Amino acid sequence: MAVKKKTAKKVAVKKVAKKKTVKKATKKKAAKKKVAKKKAAKKKVAKKKVAKKKVAKKAKKKAAKKLFAKRLFGGKLRMALRPSRKK
Numbered sequence: 001m002a003v004k005k006k007t008a009k010k011v012a013v014k015k016v017a018k019k020k021t022v023k024k025a026t027k028k029k030a031a032k033k034k035v036a037k038k039k040a041a042k043k044k045v046a047k048k049k050v051a052k053k054k055v056a057k058k059a060k061k062k063a064a065k066k067l068f069a070k071r072l073f074g075g076k077l078r079m080a081l082r083p084s085r086k087k
Helices: 002-072
Strands: none
Touching: none
C-alpha cells in the first residue's frame, strides 16, 4: 500500500509540473506575439515615414521645377509647364 501512495504522489507532482510548464509555454507564446505585434507596428510607422518623405521630395522637386520654368519663361507659368513650348 505504501508504494502505491508514493507513486500516486509522484504522478500528482508530475501533473502539476506539466501544468506549470504548459502555462510557461503559453505565456512565452503570448509574449512573443506581443513583441511581434510591436515590431510590425514599428515597421508600419517606418514605412509611412518613408512614404511621407518620398511625397515631400516629389513636391519639392515639382516646386523647384516650377520656379525654374517661371524664370525661363519670364514669369509665365502656364507657358512654362507645357512641354511642347520648352526652349
